[in-house]
Amino acid sequence: ANLIAALEEQGGCDLLVNSGSSSEYGVTEAPMREAQSLATTSGYAAAKAAATMLCHEAHLRGRIATATVRPFSTYGPLEDQGRLLPSLLRALLAGEAPKVGSGRQPRDWIYVGDLVELYFRVATQPAARGLVFNGGGGRDTTVRQMVEVAVEVVARTTGRRIEPAWGALADRPNEPTRWRADMTRATDLLGFRPHTDLYAGVARTVAFALDSAQ
Secondary structure, X not given: OHHHHHHHHOOOEEEEEEEOOHHHHOOOOOOEOOOOOOOOXXXXXXXXXXXXXXXXXXXXXXXXXEEEEEEOEEEOOOOOOOOHHHHHHHHHHOOOOOEOOOOOOEEXXXXXXXXXXXXXXXXXXXXXXXXXXXXXXXXOEEHHHHHHHHHHHHHHHHOOOOOOEOOOOOOOOOOOOOOOEOOHHHHHHHOOOOOOOHHHHHHHHHHHHHHHHO
């Protein structure tokens, strides 16, 4: 709100791209569409939804143009070290079995390079102004698939296969049974399709981690 007010006081700006979150949707069984009603289930999600609505209101006032991207489960180089893939790679590359839960949790993974491409298209294509765009892979996947791919990539890279300790961690309560972005709007309006599959994205992340360690 403060940024929007400051921009409007200074005469506006060409475009403000807001980073929302898939958490704004809450729990839903169907693929998440940008136009559906929001049903936040946490303070974080509510704050993200509020920022999205503030940007939309600012756009309607006409002094600044806005657009919002709602990233789903982003992964890749330079990801926060406390998140899933960095934790997996840290253990696997050290020769240790990563501790994980059941792996049943649904995720819609998108490689960071693909997400950056979406942001670029939103920032540069007039059709994006005033709209919200999902930033996901548009595929039903799980935490277990990410773990299995990480194990496979590290095994092929290092010649050493280490199996994870399934069930060593408790699953978080109230996990949804499905979590997938509907990517129709980004495809139809911006020509965007994520092109990095999970194996390729993890392989690039492993390569980056090894190069950074040298």
